[in-house]
Amino acid sequence: MYRALLLSLTCLASSAAHAIEYKLPTDGSNIVGTTEYYEVKQGDSLADIANKYNVGFLGMMAANKGVDPFLPQPGKLLQIPTQVVLPDVAHKGIVVNLAELRLYYFPKNDASIVYVFPIGIGRVGRETPNMTTSISEKVKNPTWTPPASIRKEHAAKGDILPAVVPAGPDNPLGDYKMRLAYGHGEYLIHGTNKDFGIGMRVSGGCIRMNPWDVEWLFPHVALGTQVQIINQPVKISQDPDGELIVEVHSPLSKDESQIGVKKSVDAPEVLLKDVEGDTKAKQRLYSELDKQSGLPIILKS
Structure with a gap:
């Protein structure tokens, strides 16, 4: 009852020697997957839950700020980062986005799908x-x-x-x-x-x-x-109907003094132009630039 299907259900649970497959969008957008929710059970940890859904540990923490990663409260509803905005790069071969700690594999023999892995x-x-x-x-x-x-x-x-x-x-x-x-x-x-x-x-x-x-x-x-290895902490999806979505990740620490310290991230100029004149969209954007949840957030629809 806690699983919300925002798109058609194309994300399959992983197991040994199986990958999570996402259908690439055909509507002109740049977003794949579905929003998943999980109710914490006694004895769970965020690492356990991350493995269950095959997502990264820090991604789970970013999506559920304030939750104890080792002793999350039983009954707490967690959001699972299984819906993602694709990086702004050629969808070919292997793409690693360092900022989001994910690897994307675009198979040569099927241009309709992508596989996504935590790394x-x-x-x-x-x-x-x-x-x-x-x-x-x-x-x-x-x-x-x-x-x-x-x-x-x-x-x-x-x-x-x-x-x-x-x-x-x-x-x-x-x-x-x-x-x-x-x-x-x-x-x-x-x-x-x-x-x-x-x-x-x-x-x-x-x-x-x-x-x-x-x-x-x-x-x-x-x-x-x-293999393309990139560093994109801010990703954007905009479909032909005008829906604008942003996904913001915490920038990578450049030295030891930045470890564990919140770091600011700037929006690309193209995104700032997209929200120009829309007060609510701009507010949502700056809120997410501060929060850095790593989740796709709708700025305007």
Whole structure:
């Protein structure tokens, strides 16, 4: 009774080796998915609920500000960020939007759908860079050769890493890796052997995926597939009927002094022009620029 279908129900629950599929809009808009709600049960945490719907942890927190992430109140109705505005970039191959901690996959053989996944990205000091590149290598059951800088970091904490970590449950890359051609090939899209970090800034610069998500994506992505990594904290959808929707995410911290501190975000000039002369739309826009809920918000219809 708490599930609202704002569009036709195209978002399917995820499970092992299955992805969440969204039908691309045909009405000229730029928004996909449906609004989902969940009533908290005893013993739930936001991480549990995020995994249930295959969304990111920080995205859940942004959409439900003020809710204790570890002990949410039973009976509390939470909004699940399963409706999204597509990034303003070519819908081709893999698109990673760092600001929203999501990966989009637009399959070459079907231009009517997109798959959306929560991801972990590079932490402050080891940022994932913006780039346009391609998949240069795919490896199942990879080994991991920790870079010297990572080994040094771990050694400073008393954790001595081996020169090569073999494939298996102790390998932080998980069961699959896809190498990006950018730079010297040091950036990967890979799985994980940890039960946290998806939808967060936790990696050494690579794109980290849930094990079941990368298991699904790996066989679907061919060598040479284009990968675009962008940083768009503000996304816009406007359909031919004039409905204007904005989705605002918190900007990424640039250094350690910004971690945990609220950061301002500016609206693109095109959006400011769209709400010019509409007092209510402008008020809604500035309210969401402040709130940064990561949810699609209707400015005018």
